[in-house]
Amino acid sequence: MKNTTELPLARIGNSRGVRLPVALIRKHGLESGVILEERDGELILRPKRKSPKLSWADTAREMAAATEDWSDWDTASADGLALVSWQGKAPGVKRATRRRP
Numbered sequence: 001m002k003n004t005t006e007l008p009l010a011r012i013g014n015s016r017g018v019r020l021p022v023a024l025i026r027k028h029g030l031e032s033g034v035i036l037e038e039r040d041g042e043l044i045l046r047p048k049r050k051s052p053k054l055s056w057a058d059t060a061r062e063m064a065a066a067t068e069d070w071s072d073w074d075t076a077s078a079d080g081l082a083l084v085s086w087q088g089k090a091p092g093v094k095r096a097t098r099r100r101p
Contacts, residue, residue, distance in 0.1 A: 005024075009016040025031060033048035054062065 007018045010019055020030065029047045030045070032050060035046045035048050037044040037046065
């Protein structure tokens with residue numbers, strides 16, 4: 001079903017904007033914002049979806065369930081990162097300084 005509504009452009013500072021009726025915002029789930037896509041001479045508005053944020057446990061579970069080979073990560077254990085004290089300044093790490101001309 002194609003529904004056409006004419007909307008005037010409203011002045012917003014130096015820009016112009018379109019005000020959407022609340023009923024359309026609710027009907028199409030646009031409360032979180034919109035994604036504007038320009039395609040073949042048309043402007044398409046889609047709802048902005050919040051991507052779910054995974055916890056560390058969820059991330060580890062998803063990585064374990066994946067069929068990818070994570071063995072390359074084992075080589076990172078030889079970099080000494082496990083020996084770094086995270087309580088204070090890491091040994092052997094110098095703060096970058098900016099030289100003045």
